[in-house]
Amino acid sequence: MIKEWIARGIVVLGLAAVISIPVLKTVHGSNGIVMHARMAENGGWAPENLTAQVGEPLHLRLTSDDVSHGFAVGQLNQPAVEINPSEVTDITLVFTKPGKYTFYCTRWCSLNHWRMRGTIEVTDPQTKTEPAKPPLYVMLGLDIDEAHKAAVIPAGIPAAWRGALLRRSVPEVYQNRDYYFSHTPLDLWTALRSEQAYKDLSAQEVWDLVAWVWLANTTPEQVQAGKEIYAANCAACHGEQGAGNGVYADQLAAGTNSTDTNQSTGEHTQRPANFTDPVTMLSASPAHLQGKIIRGGMGTGMPSWGPIFTEDQTWQLIAYLWTFQFSSEVRP
Amino acid sequence: MKLNHWWHWVILAGLAFTVIFMPVPAGAATPIERTFRIDARRFEYDPAILKVNPGDRVTIELAATDVVHGLTIEGYDLQTTADPGMTASISFTADRSGTFRFHCTVTCGNMHPFMTGKLEVGQNTVLWRAIGLVGLALFAGVWKGRK
Amino acid sequence: MTRLQEFPWMEDSALDVAVPQSLKTRRVPSRINLYRIPWLKAMLENRWPQFLIRTVMLVGFVFTIATALLGSRVGSHNFAIIMVWIAWWTTLKLGFIPLGGRSWCSICPIPLPGEWLQQGGIMEKGKRRLGLYLRWPKALRGSWLQSGGFLLIGMFSAVTLTDPHVTGWVLLALFALAIGMSLVFEHRAFCSYICPIGGFSGMYSKATPVEVKVIDKEVCARHGDKSCYQACPWGIYPVAMKDSSACGLCMECLRACPKDNLALNLRPYGTDLARPITSSRLDETFLALIMLGSALVFSAVFLGPWGWLKMSAFNLGSQAWLVYAAGFLALNLLLLPGIFTLSVAVWKKISHNSLPLRRMIANEAQGLLPLGLLAWMAFTISFAIPKLSYVVGVLNDPFGWGWQLLGAGTGAYPDVSRLILALEIVLLSVGVAWSARVSRRLSQSEGKVNLPTNYPVLVFYFLYAGAFLWLLVG
Numbered sequence: 028m029i030k031e032w033i034a035r036g037i038v039v040l041g042l043a044a045v046i047s048i049p050v051l052k053t054v055h056g057s058n059g060i061v062m063h064a065r066m067a068e069n070g071g072w073a074p075e076n077l078t079a080q081v082g083e084p085l086h087l088r089l090t091s092d093d094v095s096h097g098f099a100v101g102q103l104n105q106p107a108v109e110i111n112p113s114e115v116t117d118i119t120l121v122f123t124k125p126g127k128y129t130f131y132c133t134r135w136c137s138l139n140h141w142r143m144r145g146t147i148e149v150t151d152p153q154t155k156t157e158p159a160k161p162p163l164y165v166m167l168g169l170d171i172d173e174a175h176k177a178a179v180i181p182a183g184i185p186a187a188w189r190g191a192l193l194r195r196s197v198p199e200v201y202q203n204r205d206y207y208f209s210h211t212p213l214d215l216w217t218a219l220r221s222e223q224a225y226k227d228l229s230a231q232e233v234w235d236l237v238a239w240v241w242l243a244n245t246t247p248e249q250v251q252a253g254k255e256i257y258a259a260n261c262a263a264c265h266g267e268q269g270a271g272n273g274v275y276a277d278q279l280a281a282g283t284n285s286t287d288t289n290q291s292t293g294e295h296t297q298r299p300a301n302f303t304d305p306v307t308m309l310s311a312s313p314a315h316l317q318g319k320i321i322r323g324g325m326g327t328g329m330p331s332w333g334p335i336f337t338e339d340q341t342w343q344l345i346a347y348l349w350t351f352q353f354s355s356e357v358r359p
Numbered sequence: 360m361k362l363n364h365w366w367h368w369v370i371l372a373g374l375a376f377t378v379i380f381m382p383v384p385a386g387a388a389t390p391i392e393r394t395f396r397i398d399a400r401r402f403e404y405d406p407a408i409l410k411v412n413p414g415d416r417v418t419i420e421l422a423a424t425d426v427v428h429g430l431t432i433e434g435y436d437l438q439t440t441a442d443p444g445m446t447a448s449i450s451f452t453a454d455r456s457g458t459f460r461f462h463c464t465v466t467c468g469n470m471h472p473f474m475t476g477k478l479e480v481g482q483n484t485v486l487w488r489a490i491g492l493v494g495l496a497l498f499a500g501v502w503k504g505r506k
Numbered sequence: 507m508t509r510l511q512e513f514p515w516m517e518d519s520a521l522d523v524a525v526p527q528s529l530k531t532r533r534v535p536s537r538i539n540l541y542r543i544p545w546l547k548a549m550l551e552n553r554w555p556q557f558l559i560r561t562v563m564l565v566g567f568v569f570t571i572a573t574a575l576l577g578s579r580v581g582s583h584n585f586a587i588i589m590v591w592i593a594w595w596t597t598l599k600l601g602f603i604p605l606g607g608r609s610w611c612s613i614c615p616i617p618l619p620g621e622w623l624q625q626g627g628i629m630e631k632g633k634r635r636l637g638l639y640l641r642w643p644k645a646l647r648g649s650w651l652q653s654g655g656f657l658l659i660g661m662f663s664a665v666t667l668t669d670p671h672v673t674g675w676v677l678l679a680l681f682a683l684a685i686g687m688s689l690v691f692e693h694r695a696f697c698s699y700i701c702p703i704g705g706f707s708g709m710y711s712k713a714t715p716v717e718v719k720v721i722d723k724e725v726c727a728r729h730g731d732k733s734c735y736q737a738c739p740w741g742i743y744p745v746a747m748k749d750s751s752a753c754g755l756c757m758e759c760l761r762a763c764p765k766d767n768l769a770l771n772l773r774p775y776g777t778d779l780a781r782p783i784t785s786s787r788l789d790e791t792f793l794a795l796i797m798l799g800s801a802l803v804f805s806a807v808f809l810g811p812w813g814w815l816k817m818s819a820f821n822l823g824s825q826a827w828l829v830y831a832a833g834f835l836a837l838n839l840l841l842l843p844g845i846f847t848l849s850v851a852v853w854k855k856i857s858h859n860s861l862p863l864r865r866m867i868a869n870e871a872q873g874l875l876p877l878g879l880l881a882w883m884a885f886t887i888s889f890a891i892p893k894l895s896y897v898v899g900v901l902n903d904p905f906g907w908g909w910q911l912l913g914a915g916t917g918a919y920p921d922v923s924r925l926i927l928a929l930e931i932v933l934l935s936v937g938v939a940w941s942a943r944v945s946r947r948l949s950q951s952e953g954k955v956n957l958p959t960n961y962p963v964l965v966f967y968f969l970y971a972g973a974f975l976w977l978l979v980g
Contacts, residue, residue, distance in 0.1 A: 034557055034628045038618070041565040048569075049576050052907065066426075088908065092579040094426040094467050112466040113583030113899075115908030135443035136426050263444030274398075274424040274443050402820075403813015433923035458980065460809075460923065469581040469668035470820055472893055476811045486980045489931040493971045496935035500942025501959055505950070 059086035059117070064096040064110050064132065067139035072130075074145070081125050081151035089116040097133030100147065101335035107133035125151040129334035135263045138275050141330035162333075164318030167209055171318040172325075177213045177310040181234035186354035190239025193232060195225065197240050207244040212237050212309045212352070238353035245346035250355065253347025256340055264299040264328070269351040271301030279328045296328030302351040309352060316348060317341050371499050378491040383484050390414035390452075397421050397476075399428035399441065401468050404461075407476035411453045415480075418450045429464030432478055440465050456481040539721075539769040541760060550757050550770070553629050556613065564615035567677070569904075574674025578906030581668035585904035588896045590677070591667050596894070598703070599886040604879065607711025611704060611754035616681055617697055620688025621739060639692040642699060648789035652705025653796050657838060659702060660800045661831045664807060664819035693741035697754060706797055708751040709790055710879045712778035712872070713940075717750040717771045718759065725767045737762035744768060749778040751790075776940065779872045780947035788864060791871035795846060797878045798970060799838035801885050805977040809888055845969075846870075849962035857949070857957050869952075870963055873945040877967055880937030881974055884930040888978055891926055895919045930978050938971045 063073045069092075079085040089098050091112045099107035100120065108116050122128070132143035164171055200206065201215055216237045219225050225233060258267070264279060266272040282296030300319075302308055320341050323331025336344070349355075393415050398405045399422065411417050421430050421441040429440035430447075434455055441447035463474035541547050549555050566589075574586030581587045602610040618628070624639075626632025659666060659676075666672050680701070687696040697704045711717075720726055726734075726745045735743040737758040744759050760768045806812065807819045818826030850867050853859070859866060902912040942964055949960045 028630075031627050031629045031632070035622075037558075038561055038564065038622075038628065041561055042568055045565050045569045045572065049572050049905070052905070090578075090906065090908070095465055112580035113578040113903065113906040115906075134427055135423075138425075140443075258445050259442070261444070263442075267444060267446060274422060400813075402816050404811070405813065407811035407813060433921060436921075460811075466580055466582060470664065470816055472582050472668075472896075473808045473816060474813075475809065483980060485927065485931075486975060489934075489975045489979050490972050492931060492935045493938050493975065494968065496939035497942045497964055497968055500939035501946050501964065504943030504946030505958070 059088045061088045061090070064089065064091045064093075064098070064143070066093055066137045067142035068137060069093065071143045072132075072145040076145060077130075077147045079120070079122055079147055079149045081122055081149060081154075083121075085120045085122070085147070087118050087120065089118060090114065094136050095134055096136055096143070099131060099133050101129040101131060102337055103128070104337050104340070109134075120147075122147075122149040125149050125154060131335055133259065138278055138328075140263075144334075162318065162321055163208060163314040167314050169312075169315055169318060171315050171322065175211075175307060175310040175315075177211075177306050179213065179216065179230070180305040180309060182231050184352070184354050185231070185234035185238035186356060187235070187239040187242045188354070188356060189232075190235035190237070193228070193236055193239075195228075195236060197236065198222075201240055202243065204244060207241070208313045211312045211315075212241055214312075215240060216309075241349060242353055242355050245349065249343045249346040250350060252340070253343035253345070256336070256344050257347050260332070261344075265302060266299075269302035269348070271299045271304075273299060275299075282328065295326060297324075299329070302348050305352060308348070313342070313345050316345050320344065367503065371495070374495055375492060378488055378495060381488075383482065388412040388414075390416065392416045392418070394418040394420065396446075397430070398424050399430070399463070399474075400424045401426065402463070402470040402474040404430075404474070404476040408479065409476070410479045411481075413453060413456045413481045415453045416450065417453050418448060420446050420448045422446045426467050427465045428467055428474070430461055431464050432459050432461040434459040435478075438464060453478075453480045457485055458483045537719075537769070537771040537773045539771055541768070541770040551761055553761070556757065557629065559613045560615055560618055563613055564618050567615045567681070571674050571677050571681070573900075573904050574670045574677065576905060577670060579670060580906075581670060582893075582896055583899060583906060584670040584673075585900040586673050586677070587668065587670055588893075588900045590673060592890045592893050593897050596886055596890040598707075599882055603707055603710050604714060604883060606716040606755065607714035607750055608704070608707045608753065608755050609716060610707060611697060612756050614697075616684045616701075617688065617694060617739075619681075620685040620696070621694075623685070624688040624692075625739070637689045637692075640690055642691050642693075642695045646699060648787060649699075649705045649709065649793045650789050651699050652702050653789070653793045655700060656702040656705065656793075656796055656800065657835065660803065660838075661834055662822065663804065664816065665822055667808075668820075694739055694754065698740060698752065704754075705793055709793055709797075710875060711750045711753075713776050713875045713879055714750075715773050715775050715777075716755065717773055717777070718744065718753050718755060718757075719747070719769050719771050720744050721767050721769050725765050729765060729767075731764075733762040733764060734759035734768065751778075776876065776944065779875060780944045780951065786865070786868040786871060788868045788871075791846075791867050791874070792843070794871050794874035794878050795842045796838050798874065798881065799842045800834075801878070801881045802970075802974060802977065803834055803837060804889070805885055805974065809885075810977060846874075846963075846966055849966045852962040853949075853960050856962075857952075857960075859952060861952070869948060870945070870960075873941050873948060873963060873967075876940035876944060877937040877970065880933045880940070881970075884933040884937075884974070884978060887929055887933070888926050891922065927979060931975070934971050934975060938967050941967050 060074070060077065065071060065073070077085065087098075089108070089110045091110045091114075093112065095112070096110040097107040098110055098116070098118065099105060108118050110116055126149055128147040128149060130145050130147060132140055134140070136143065197219070201218065206215075216233055219233050219236060220230075225236070228236070257265075262273055264271075264273040264275045266276065276299050279296040280298040300307065319329070320336070321331065321333035323329050323333075332341070390412065393411055395406065395409050395417070397409075397419060409417075409419075419430065419439075421428070421439055423441040423443045423445075425443065427440060427442050429438065430449075431438040434457070435451060437449050437451055439447040439449045457480060459478045459480070461476050461478055463471055465471075467474065541550065570586045570589055573584065577586065578584045598610055622628050623636040626635035662672075666676055683700065684696040687700065688694075723745055726732075732743065735741075738744075739756060739758060740752065740754050742752055744753075747753060755770075757770070760770060807815055814826070815830070818824070818830040821827050847863075847867060850870055851863060854861075854863060854866055861869075898912065903909040904911075945960050945963050945967075946958060950958050
């Protein structure tokens with residue numbers, strides 16, 4: 028009979044030991060906030076809203092419940108960390124300025140990837156939050172939803188090097204950043220065309236001149252940085268060559284004609300913009316494009332990048348977008 | 360088994376040896392360049408079956424169309440991963456003949472371990488030899504199965 | 507005292523008792539009685555080693571359920587998914603079954619708690635017992651329910667094998683069912699008639715080299731107590747066992763026999779196959795065909811390059827899944843049984859056999875066992891071996907909480923795809939040769955010496971092996 032009781036004791040003890048592991052874990056918890064990443068369709072981030080104080084480290088333990096994700100905080104311009112299924116990535120954030128920060132997923136994890144966002148409310152008992160400066164398109168009073176079509180477009184891709192070889196001087200008024208930000212390439216072409224000094228040039232040659240002037244507002248470093256941002260955030264819909272034919276384009280386009288809202292996104296999505304189309308691109312100003320980027324497409328499937336990109340990053344991205352219209356190739 | 364039937368086993372072994380090592384005339388196709396664009400989505404490759412000739416220079420452009428996917432080919436030491444919007448490309452010379460499975464290397468969901476495709480380099484002689492061996496095994500089973 | 511007369515097979519065995527083994531002319535294959543080896547006998551006679559292994563298994567089983575429900579949601583990184591469907595399944599298919607038939611049953615933890623309640627104790631039977639001790643309904647005997655259970659698992663396999671929560675609930679359900687059935691029915695009703703693993707382990711154990719067997723039936727005939735039958739948790743009287751398919755190798759009869767008249771034999775492979783046919787059962791043919799059919803389907807779904815097939819198997823409840831489920835059932839219930847019946851019918855015709863077709867189909871089941879066993883081994887090798895590297899990961903961090911039990915080392919694994927390919931071909935060739943041999947002996951034992959080769963059934967084997975090779979190697 029003693030044998031029997033010892034055996035029973037072993038079974039009960041063994042089971043108690045194994046059950047106590049998850050129980051103890053739940054009672055004790057772990058140090059730091061455990062944050063689970065899931066595809067937006069399956070719930071996105073959990074938890075979604077965090078609070079922190081200026082100067083106080085915020086320790087996060089990140090893990091994924093389905094596929095590969097990434098984590099970054101918008102506006103901070105810090106490298107993203109990878110989150111892989113069943114791996115725990117530790118990250119410590121220290122905020123220097125109060126405000127409402129947006130953290131987001133950095134790897135495309137579905138059509139709704141960009142909906143994987145959450146907020147960190149950073150407070151500071153000492154200082155008050157500065158009111159944000161309104162973006163340029165608001166200050167200019169641009170209606171970025173207005174349809175815009177260039178009536179004149181170049182016959183071929185304008186090339187900056189051909190423009191440079193024309194060796195013409197261009198008035199200072201067209202060659203400063205304020206002009207660049209608030210005007211469209213078509214504005215510049217129309218202005219130059221009407222100048223007496225360029226009457227001898229063909230329409231295409233004026234476009235080449237426009238390309239040269241336009242691209243002088245961007246640097247190769249800016250374009251390179253913009254290219255990386257584009258590949259990671261935009262190419263999945265707008266296409267790697269900017270033609271609006273990315274891997275999700277057909278899914279987004281399917282939301283246009285249906286009377287129901289697009290099942291996977293819950294809205295009337297439309298085909299992504301084609302940056303190789305001169306009709307729309309040459310009639311858009313950098314301020315206009317920046318507005319589209321930071322505000323988003325308001326129900327078209329275009330995310331709002333305002334909380335994510337820094338202002339510099341938006342200009343880098345726009346600098347890269349012009350390379351779909353103008354050849355920046357260097358020729359001797 | 361009776362010892363005086365040792366020659367039965369010699370015959371069977373000889374036949375098996377023939378089936379396994381019999382040379383097959385290789386098709387004399389001139390190597391060419393081939394490019395495949397594979398759309399990877401959960402949990403399939405499209406196309407999933409790639410046919411090339413031995414010696415071909417093969418380029419695979421891998422485009423992920425929903426989540427991050429990867430690709431590795433058994434028997435060829437190759438690996439790549441592709442994020443949606445960032446097509447990845449690998450090139451290699453198909454210098455090993457046979458059929459090789461390729462599969463996903465990035466956890467892409469529950470069925471991820473079973474996301475596969477295959478690369479067929481030349482004729483799949485292994486399959487025909489295997490079927491030959493099974494036929495031989497059938498014969499051996501009947502022959503040696505007498506009481 | 508005993509209910510022996512209620513066992514249908516008792517008449518046959520009574521005959522065996524009347525005509526002792528020693529007087530029969532049948533050539534008895536050579537066997538080695540492992541129970542004669544002193545240290546092994548000591549280990550088996552003592553209940554502790556087996557009890558401790560079962561307890562470790564039970565603790566591991568409960569731990570597995572906990573990780574399934576609380577651990578990582580990602581199948582390929584979940585302890586339960588990997589340990590059950592990769593590690594355990596591989597060990598079962600490549601170790602326990604081919605080496606010892608039902609040997610897994612001897613250490614299976616699932617019936618332990620139920621049996622504790624049913625018997626009133628773990629090591630010895632107690633006075634305070636719990637249960638209704640009903641007899642299992644006669645109509646439900648055989649492996650029909652197990653076949654059905656296996657088909658059910660097959661229909662949902664893509665989800666069960668990859669979703670930790672589903673795996674967790676399936677394991678819990680089996681556990682609860684085993685406990686519940688111990689309380690309602692007598693003996694190991696769950697193991698004998700419900701557990702799908704028990705179903706095919708038992709069937710294939712006919713081909714495998716371990717058996718528990720009475721040494722001298724005359725000794726049993728003279729022994730009135732039948733202590734072995736009293737001790738058997740499965741309710742089996744060892745003298746009456748025709749083959750090893752029902753015996754769970756728990757060793758209780760060896761421990762109970764006062765005359766030391768039971769042997770744990772090591773015997774040649776296939777000893778129970780192709781003998782003069784008294785034990786053939788139609789339900790076994792059915793289960794054997796289902797095992798063959800599901801090996802084909804699983805190879806196509808999990809190892810094939812067809813994404814649409816994977817998705818339709820995975821998206822439960824969708825229209826595509828309904829088509830997949832219908833196809834899966836049609837293959838297993840209509841197509842394979844149909845082709846097999848046709849082959850046997852053709853054989854009956856050309857051999858002018860007077861046996862009823864049903865009986866012939868039941869007999870031919872034995873020929874399907876080696877092929878099925880080795881096809882499953884081949885499938886398991888290509889299914890599980892390339893994924894063994896996942897085992898290290900889940901042992902390192904069973905709950906996905908960032909533990910590092912083994913350190914962070916994730917070494918590179920060698921590419922074994924060519925070796926696997928060769929093994930698959932060898933295994934399938936062995937299966938076909940063995941099945942052909944069994945088939946040949948079966949037709950000889952049917953008495954048609956002038957036409958000893960069952961060509962239609964051989965063609966069936968060849969077509970099946972060809973299709974299987976096309977899926978694995980093609």
